Amino acid sequence: MNNKILIVEDDAVFCRLLTRFLSRNNFEVMDAQNGRDALELMKLNTFKLAILDYRLPDMNGIDILKKLKESNSDAKSIMITRYGDKDIAAKAINEGADAFVSKPINPDELLEVIKGLRI
Incomplete structure (x- = not known):
């Protein structure tokens, strides 16, 4: 079963926290x-879920x-x-996101959102 998640977050510390x-x-x-x-990473992998920060240094989420x-799809x-x-x-x-979460994010709450998406 594919349970691969992509996290795109420019705050390196927060990204590491979510990854761990x-x-x-x-x-x-x-x-x-x-x-x-x-x-x-998307060219090389198939992800079941992407967690995307809206504001990134080179484009937006x-x-x-x-x-x-x-x-x-x-x-x-x-x-x-x-x-x-x-x-x-x-x-x-409107562009197809399944959920929207505002920072600061509680990891346990994010996990509940992920479980709700049934990935």
């Missing part, structure tokens, strides 16, 4: 700190979401941002 937390919860996790690296859906996605902007949430959902 989800790995300890029996997910295979790969991460990237920018869009370019995320797109390379919706750009990555679109590429994810083009290559794997069954993949689930969660958009995250510390800005909690309702317009970003609406745009993400």
Whole structure:
């Protein structure tokens, strides 16, 4: 069973925290700190779920979401941002995101959202 998760988050410390937390919860996790690296990982892997930060140094999470859906329409996605902007949430959902979570994120709550997506 594929339980591979992609995390795209430019805050390296937070990215590592999520990666370790989800790995300890029996997910295979790969991460990237920018869009370019995320797109390379998507070329080489099939992800069941992508957790995408909206604001990245080289593109935004919706750009990555679109590429994810083009290559794997069954993949689930969660958009995250510390800005909690309702317009970003609406745009993400309209582009195919399955959930939107505002920072700061409680890892246990994120895990519940992931379980709710039934990946």
